Amino acid sequence: MLLPLLRPLDADPDREFRVDLFPPASLQTVGVVRRLLRDMLTATGADPDGPCLILSELLANALLHGDGAPSVALELRCGLLYIAVTDGSIAPPARPEPDVARTCGRGLDLVAALADDWGVELIGVCGKAVRAVAAVDR
Template identity: 65%
Template sequence: MPEIVGTLRRLLRETLQIIGRGADVPCLLLSELVTNALVHGDGAPTVVLELRAHKLYITVSDASAAPILRPVPDDTRTSGRGLDLVDSPADEWGVELIGSYGKAVWAVAAVGG
């Protein structure tokens, strides 16, 4: 299932390039959110991408209602930096519980126009 991260990233990059939009930050956000769902979530993640008014809305949901825990910042850590990588370049991001189903982690990135 990890190969899906690269496939989704390539699809997003190609789509944004075709319409003349920047792809680096959106691809990073998508990769991190999907990887986190695969590693820490439950079941196959669902990915929704929406382009609205020069912003890309990325939502990745999974069936785990477990809370998102961000480790204390530590430069010596070799893993656990996914949400730090999301926080910095995203215009905004957050987590929402989806009833009894699980959770959705979302991020927004400007893609120019």
């Protein structure tokens, strides 16, 4: 869950941002949204690689397995990037059993490995938000 934007007194507003996106329900938007996050993190001096992979996996999952057009919230505050991707399905994301022969279905394993915290929250009967928090290096 994203927190209200309350900046500490010594925060640098040039190194913090909040963006809410409502991309079309098309897999082509994954790359567009990922490049936007990469550019924004690079502009703040943060390493974009891990957070961009987390975002790509969460957004692709919402598009492939969710319902309706997703929404994306990105917030960088105090060295932490908060990512939330919502969709209209109340079905929780599935993590298949570990299998080294599996060629797909590893996205949430990557999210779990790269994020400092992640989880799923139901939004009543309106869907769910899959969220992740990742520390960014500066």
